Amino acid sequence: MPDDGYSIKDRASYFIKTRAWNIISECGIINPPIMAAQVASKLGINVSETYLDGASGLLEPTEKGLQIKLNAEEIQVRKNFSCAHELMHTYFLDGKGRSFIETVMKIDGFNAARNLEERLCNTGAAELLMPRDMFKQAANKLRFSVASSVASIEPLAKMFSCSVDATSIRVAELSPAPCTRIRWKIANGTPEEPTAFRIEHSTEFKLESPPKAYPEALRLRSTKGILRSKFYKPKMDASEAVFRAYSGEGVVRSDERLRTNTVSIPCYVESKGFSRVPWRNVISLAFPKGLL
Numbered sequence: 001m002p003d004d005g006y007s008i009k010d011r012a013s014y015f016i017k018t019r020a021w022n023i024i025s026e027c028g029i030i031n032p033p034i035m036a037a038q039v040a041s042k043l044g045i046n047v048s049e050t051y052l053d054g055a056s057g058l059l060e061p062t063e064k065g066l067q068i069k070l071n072a073e074e075i076q077v078r079k080n081f082s083c084a085h086e087l088m089h090t091y092f093l094d095g096k097g098r099s100f101i102e103t104v105m106k107i108d109g110f111n112a113a114r115n116l117e118e119r120l121c122n123t124g125a126a127e128l129l130m131p132r133d134m135f136k137q138a139a140n141k142l143r144f145s146v147a148s149s150v151a152s153i154e155p156l157a158k159m160f161s162c163s164v165d166a167t168s169i170r171v172a173e174l175s176p177a178p179c180t181r182i183r184w185k186i187a188n189g190t191p192e193e194p195t196a197f198r199i200e201h202s203t204e205f206k207l208e209s210p211p212k213a214y215p216e217a218l219r220l221r222s223t224k225g226i227l228r229s230k231f232y233k234p235k236m237d238a239s240e241a242v243f244r245a246y247s248g249e250g251v252v253r254s255d256e257r258l259r260t261n262t263v264s265i266p267c268y269v270e271s272k273g274f275s276r277v278p279w280r281n282v283i284s285l286a287f288p289k290g291l292l
């Protein structure tokens with residue numbers, strides 16, 4: 001990894017991804033699903049399930065070594081991600097079992113360090129359970145158009161034993177065309193009859209080789225071929241497509257405009273409803289036109 005042009009966060013993210021790749025090769029894993037609990041025990045970390053008040057997982061140093069505790073009440077795909085997440089925390093421990101990153105990042109305060117470590121553990125967990133190359137290969141086989149498709153989320157989630165939510169983020173991240181993943185939340189009305197939706201979460205764009213047509217206004221910074229846009233919180237109105245996706249079963253395709261503070265970009269959007277009422281939600285993948 002080159003020394004210049006990368007922020008400490010980029011480097012930390014590269015560090016944790018490398019750890020995930022190493023684990024996969026050390027454990028000789030070549031096919032999904034990757035079960036984090038099996039990986040942990042191969043690495044000598046004991047995993048148990050128990051009742052955890054509100055928490056999904058815990059990493060505890062004991063006399064016998066490290067121990068991961070998972071919330072027995074959560075569904076399998078959540079447990080798998082939590083276990084992978086806790087496994088990643090082991091890379092941030094100092095000799096005494098305290099978080100190393102909290103010590104080095106003290107300048108930003110405890111919360112900033114904790115949030116960075118949490119984000120890195122999620123990055124590492126996603127990389128461990130849905131390794132880049134393995135996931136791209138599987139997604140390639142399921143691809144329905146030039147870009148990724150919202151229809152590939154469920155089959156990939158099953159194949160990799162991950163949640164629809166985590167898988168949809170990975171689909172957007174590894175999409176061959178720039179893509180943002182939007183999760184919609186009911187803003188008004190009831191789960192039976194929603195009258196308004198708002199964006200609950202969206203991902204940022206990451207382009208490996210930025211095309212020339214990419215609007216200048218979107219550039220946050222460009223570092224060695226990695227370009228990020230200002231799409232931290234893209235704004236888009238919940239169109240009729242979101243309502244149709246919520247009430248129907250199939251993929252709803254639409255043309256929408258995605259807005260930032262400075263620009264408005266025409267997008268091709270695919271939306272789909274997941275889960276049943278009252279947990280039902282809609283996930284959209286938005287692809288800026290001209291970049292497909």
Ligand SMILES: [Zn+2]
Binds near residue numbers: 086118
């Ligand atoms: Zn954590």
